[in-house]
Amino acid sequence: MCTLESFENYRVDSLIDLNTRTWNEKLIDGLFVEEDVELIKKIPVSRAATEDTLYWPYSTSGHYTCKFGYMFLKQESKMEASQQVLPIHDKQALLKRKVIAYLIYERCRSAVEESVHAVWSCPKLGEVWGVGEEWCFKSKVEFTYMKELLSWLNAKGKSLELFAYMAWMVWNQRNKVRVNQHAVLLLQVAEQAEQKLAQFRANWQNTEVQVTDRNIGGLRWSSPQDGLVKINFDRAVFKKIHQAYKPDEVEALVALKAITFAREFGFRNAIIEGDSLGLIKALKSTEGSLSPTGLLVDDVKRVAISFERLLYSHVKRNGNRVAHSLAKNTLRIPDLQVWMKDVSSHIISILDLDVTVSS
Known part of the structure; x- marks a missing residue:
């Protein structure tokens, strides 16, 4: 009623x-x-009374700048441009509805435009796939669908990475020619694809080494210094359950719950630690936020005033495994549960590992 x-x-x-x-x-x-x-x-409600405020929904802070406006217009222009060059499946839909009268592949004008034909079986692509022994089977085996071609390449141990680079360059070259832009020659596609793949692999190896050396310390949980208690938090979102908020808003709500929980237990010197870099930065920032998440961040800051000393710490997911495991296990916990001396059985092994590493 x-x-x-x-x-x-x-x-x-x-x-x-x-x-x-x-x-x-x-x-x-x-x-x-x-x-x-x-x-x-889905609209978050602040714990304190706030005035209605206009905000820019396309930035994390809610503030509008000329840069954000330019980026928005640029993205809109890209969307409009992409709609002018329809993908093959969209063209097929238009053909069925009789919006367009025919669907002929423009490169050869001798076959229906389909994915396999556009990047593989078109006779005009002999200069691309006829180079080297890797693709010498092209004239011997026929494929109707792209999935069929990829499955065959995988079964025969062919380089799917190289195929992906070459197929992308064929598609890109055709699009550039259509709009009268400078494009590589088909004869150059195979060589340039191999060069791009080699460069990608080299960059990936260098990145792995740099990340391992620089971030190994941030992958583990560490105990707090004397006089402080560390409060780790994490959120979990389940597709099967109605979600009232966005993931970043849920993260802020969990942080609010964590800091409120700590205050209720009498802690006055603490470290709030989570694996959401954006949220931790927002909590540390002295600048206000106009976004809906900003209202929840402000709620956390209001509770923080009651602490004598409160620090915010960001840690990677591997350094927040206990909180992450508890968050994922909430579906099995119908009501609020608090462990003081004992802990939930499903996190004992994770907890023991963190204690061993930090000791």
């Missing part, structure tokens, strides 16, 4: 439970259709 007889005369705050600072779900369910109810419940 809806308690508002004429809700047109009420403001949005009439839909908020002032005691819990959350949406009045029963009221919302009675006033709006299901689609609108879902959208409303």
